[in-house]
Amino acid sequence: xxxxxxxxxxxxxxxxxxxxxxxxxxxxxxxxxxxxxxxxxxxxxxxxxxxxxxxxxxxxxxxxxxxxxxxxxxxxxxxxxxxxxxxxxxxxxxxxxxxxxxxxxxxxxxxxxxxxxxxxxxxxxxxxxxxxxxxxxxxxxxxxxxxxxxxxxxxxxxxxxxxxxxxxxxxxxxxxxxxxxxxxxxxxxxxxxxxxxxxxxxxxxxxxxxxxxxxxxxxxxxxxxxxxxx
Numbered sequence: 001x002x003x004x005x006x007x008x009x010x011x012x013x014x015x016x017x018x019x020x021x022x023x024x025x026x027x028x029x030x031x032x033x034x035x036x037x038x039x040x041x042x043x044x045x046x047x048x049x050x051x052x053x054x055x056x057x058x059x060x061x062x063x064x065x066x067x068x069x070x071x072x073x074x075x076x077x078x079x080x081x082x083x084x085x086x087x088x089x090x091x092x093x094x095x096x097x098x099x100x101x102x103x104x105x106x107x108x109x110x111x112x113x114x115x116x117x118x119x120x121x122x123x124x125x126x127x128x129x130x131x132x133x134x135x136x137x138x139x140x141x142x143x144x145x146x147x148x149x150x151x152x153x154x155x156x157x158x159x160x161x162x163x164x165x166x167x168x169x170x171x172x173x174x175x176x177x178x179x180x181x182x183x184x185x186x187x188x189x190x191x192x193x194x195x196x197x198x199x200x201x202x203x204x205x206x207x208x209x210x211x212x213x214x215x216x217x218x219x220x221x222x223x224x225x226x227x228x229x230x
Contacts, residue, residue, distance in 0.1 A: 024202030111137025
């Protein structure tokens, strides 16, 4: 059986991507959650992940003696080993575009990711309003998402980016969490897509687990600490 190592579900956006992909596709796997305590070399997290992955990070997919430790590589491996699940679009051009937008997410949207860490259980609308006012990079990243998603939804007719659920929707699921938690301004059709992603059974299962964790980590929430102290 596949084994997927993940971090805290409330915070770990990278872990969310392959977990949602596997869950939504109905692929059986064993979940191994490794709690974030810190990311120092002598932390419990690093001691647990060091023997599993050369990077000492999550997520990590283990299949027998194979270890895959990059989210895109995990998605590609799962798609190749489960071709019946159609995890990438069947059309070659659409498939290339889906890979392109996933790669853009993998290496881009730095302002959004840096200023709006994923935190599923928190209502961060006040923080989001300040970020929207003060951070041009956040506005630019959201505008790029709106442009990208609008074009894909129009071209493929929804409800997901490429019609049916694909790797691309799993890859952008943590972004949907951020947009929701920080209440960033979106046009109605994009808000509707965010809501549809949040209602996918695989995504909803992750959200439910994140809400049940109740594991506050102060180093993951400097914005909330600043707000409380102010």
